[in-house]
Amino acid sequence: MCLAIPGRVIEIDGDQAEVEIGGIIRRASLALCPPVRVGQYVLLHAGFAIQVVDEEEAQETLRLLQEIGDIGEIS
Amino acid sequence: MKLVSEFRDPQLAAHLIKAMYRTSRRAVSLMEVCGTHTVAISKNGLRQMIPSPISLLSGPGCPVCVTSNRDLDKAIAVARQPGVILATFGDMMRVPGSYSSLSKERAEGCDVRVVYSTMDALRIAEANPHQKVVFYGVGFETTSPTIAASILEAKKRGITNYLVLSVHKLIPPAMKALLDSPELNLHGFICPGHVSVIIGSRPYQFISEQYHLPCVISGFEPLDILQSILMLVQALETGQAAVHIQYRRGVREEGNPVALRTLDQVFEVGDAEWRGLGLIPESGLKIRRKYRSWDAEEFLDLDVPAPRKAPGCLCGDILRGIKNPFDCPLFGGKCTPESPVGPCMVSSEGTCAAYYRYERYRVQDEDRGRRGEVPQLKPAG
Ligand code: SF4
Ligand code: SF4
Numbered sequence: 059m060c061l062a063i064p065g066r067v068i069e070i071d072g073d074q075a076e077v078e079i080g081g082i083i084r085r086a087s088l089a090l091c092p093p094v095r096v097g098q099y100v101l102l103h104a105g106f107a108i109q110v111v112d113e114e115e116a117q118e119t120l121r122l123l124q125e126i127g128d129i130g131e132i133s
Numbered sequence: 134m135k136l137v138s139e140f141r142d143p144q145l146a147a148h149l150i151k152a153m154y155r156t157s158r159r160a161v162s163l164m165e166v167c168g169t170h171t172v173a174i175s176k177n178g179l180r181q182m183i184p185s186p187i188s189l190l191s192g193p194g195c196p197v198c199v200t201s202n203r204d205l206d207k208a209i210a211v212a213r214q215p216g217v218i219l220a221t222f223g224d225m226m227r228v229p230g231s232y233s234s235l236s237k238e239r240a241e242g243c244d245v246r247v248v249y250s251t252m253d254a255l256r257i258a259e260a261n262p263h264q265k266v267v268f269y270g271v272g273f274e275t276t277s278p279t280i281a282a283s284i285l286e287a288k289k290r291g292i293t294n295y296l297v298l299s300v301h302k303l304i305p306p307a308m309k310a311l312l313d314s315p316e317l318n319l320h321g322f323i324c325p326g327h328v329s330v331i332i333g334s335r336p337y338q339f340i341s342e343q344y345h346l347p348c349v350i351s352g353f354e355p356l357d358i359l360q361s362i363l364m365l366v367q368a369l370e371t372g373q374a375a376v377h378i379q380y381r382r383g384v385r386e387e388g389n390p391v392a393l394r395t396l397d398q399v400f401e402v403g404d405a406e407w408r409g410l411g412l413i414p415e416s417g418l419k420i421r422r423k424y425r426s427w428d429a430e431e432f433l434d435l436d437v438p439a440p441r442k443a444p445g446c447l448c449g450d451i452l453r454g455i456k457n458p459f460d461c462p463l464f465g466g467k468c469t470p471e472s473p474v475g476p477c478m479v480s481s482e483g484t485c486a487a488y489y490r491y492e493r494y495r496v497q498d499e500d501r502g503r504r505g506e507v508p509q510l511k512p513a514g
Contacts, residue, residue: 061169061353062275062327062383064136080134087252089282090392099136101330101383104222105250106279109330109389111136116382120139123356126363127148 062103064111067096077102136382140354149359150182156366160186162318163365164454166308167325168195168482169353175491177355183362190454191487193307193410194325196272197224197480198452201406202440204300205230208269210435211298212243217433218261220254221269223247228476231441251283258287258295267429270299275327277301277418278392281399284420284427298429299420302405304328305336306416310407312344316455321365323358324350326380331396333388334376341374352380399424408476409452446475451484458488465489 065079065086073088077100084102091107094100100107165171171191174180180189193199209230212219219235226236226247239245244264248254251268258266270280280297287295304325311317324337329350337348347368351361361379368374378384396418405417420428442449445463450456458464458477468474470486477483 062330064134066135087250087282089286090278090389090395092389092391101327103275103327104279105252106282108275108278108327108392109383112382113136116136116139119360119379119381120145123145123149123360126152126360127145129152 062101062108064099065102066099067094067107070094070096075100075107077107137354140352140356142356145356146182146359149356149363150184153187153359153363153366154184156363156370157184157186158370160188161320161366161369162188162190163321163323163362164190164192164311164319165323165351165358166192166194166304167323167328168198168480168484168487169327170194170323170325170351170358171484172482172487173353173355173358175487177358178491179355179358179362180492183359187362187366189323189362190319191451191457191484192311192454193407193452194273194304195477195480195482195484196276196302197228198448198476198483199302199307199407199409200225200228200271200300200476201408202231202442203406203437205234206232206437206440207300207435208298209233209235209238210437211267211269211429211433212238212245214433214435216264218244218246218257218264218266219269220246220248220257220266222249222271224480224482225269225271227473227479229443229473229479232438251279252286255283255287255290255292255295258292259290262294265294265296265432267296267298267433270297270301272301273304273325273328274331274396275325277400278331278389278396281395284399284424285395287427288424293426296427296429296432297420298433299400299418300405301400301418302407303402303416303418305332305339306413307407307410308337308340310410310413310416311453312340312346314453317453319346319454320369321346322348323361323365324348324376326350326352326357326383329378329380329384329388331389331392334378334384334386335388337376341376345374347374348376350376350378350380350384352383407452409449443474448475448477448485451477458485461485465493 099111
């Protein structure tokens with residue numbers, strides 16, 4: 059029930075936004091969301107954006123995962 | 134899908150599993166508190182891929198499952214009142230209460246509507262000014278801010294026929310209740326990612342400080358969960374107990390301050406009854422006096438019969454992590470998703486439903502895992 063999916067903000071109008079998820083556009087409330095800009099990703103839950111996705115952190119996590127793999131190759 | 138498919142890479146998953154085989158020395162039990170994690174673990178076969186000394190227990194992390202029969206019966210009593218439209222998330226419809234379910238009530242003529250968002254419920258209220266629209270507010274910290282926001286919005290727009298029946302619950306007090314129960318033997322927690330998007334990592338601090346258990350806040354894709362398990366195993370092997378965030382793209386230490394402020398504006402902490410765990414002090418949310426005009430408890434004088442438990446159902450023990458669905462004699466026979474006996478078989482995030490859908494036939498895979506072969510993550514389906 060706490061499912062939240064990442065979508066890209068394509069338009070902001072007051073505290074409402076249009077968010078694209080896998081090619082589908084959804085309306086979402088920004089009433090609970092920290093400041094966000096068009097083009098950023100948000101986590102959508104029950105019609106609300108509940109957080110801005112930190113894409114740098116996402117890349118960092120993937121880099122770390124890659125590193126775990128590399129260590130495995132050496133040892 | 135961006136930010137999703139990268140975290141399903143089978144090759145990276147294999148690396149993580151190999152790293153686990155290198156790290157894991159002793160038998161440990163880890164609990165995934167959240168039902169969405171349970172589903173991801175079952176669906177991707179993660180339980181069968183990880184080294185066998187690591188066991189994963191499902192916890193009380195599905196708000197549908199932990200809603201008590203008393204609270205379900207109350208919603209049913211509300212739906213039966215004349216002039217009431219009951220709005221709820223779809224997951225609640227088929228959950229059996231003591232004597233009925235919301236979907237049965239709807240079939241018998243009550244006006245029960247499934248909504249995707251509280252904003253839809255507000256729209257129904259605006260379109261039906263002569264009826265009371267009662268939103269059945271079920272959910273953890275991920276969801277409760279959206280209900281708080283709807284009450285603020287109703288106030289702003291002067292919508293007076295919108296009411297909320299709040300049975301919202303809080304995750305950290307439930308984890309504390311589990312830790313205080315002597316029957317559970319646990320070494321670490323996989324903490325719910327989306328609850329933590331809202332509350333941050335600090336509310337779990339007591340678990341590492343007072344109970345000396347490591348916690349990792351995890352995302353929901355297979356790589357997220359595998360990495361979290363590896364982090365917990367590493368912490369346990371080196372004797373550390375801290376709260377770490379694996380799901381860094383969504384979770385900040387301080388959580389989401391905007392949502393927390395909204396939550397605090399509308400709700401205050403109160404006691405709540407959990408299926409399986411009983412009454413836990415200060416583990417639920419009640420609407421503040423200031424917003425009582427939107428509190429269904431204030432308006433509806435309900436006559437709710439004493440609750441009753443479905444005979445034979447082990448949901449309570451499953452939610453506490455001391456039994457698994459295979460222990461239940463009704464599992465897969467008398468109790469199936471088509472004809473569920475308990476809520477754990479109804480909810481899409483219920484442990485019994487997840488085991489039924491994905492793990493009934495996985496026993497062979499598990500044997501292979503025990504022989505030390507590293508199973509592969511199947512490409513995302
Ligand atoms: S409501 Fe949240 S915490 Fe509960 S099962 Fe769903 S995702 Fe997990
Ligand atoms: S299998 Fe059915 S009856 Fe048994 S615990 Fe699960 S929901 Fe309850």
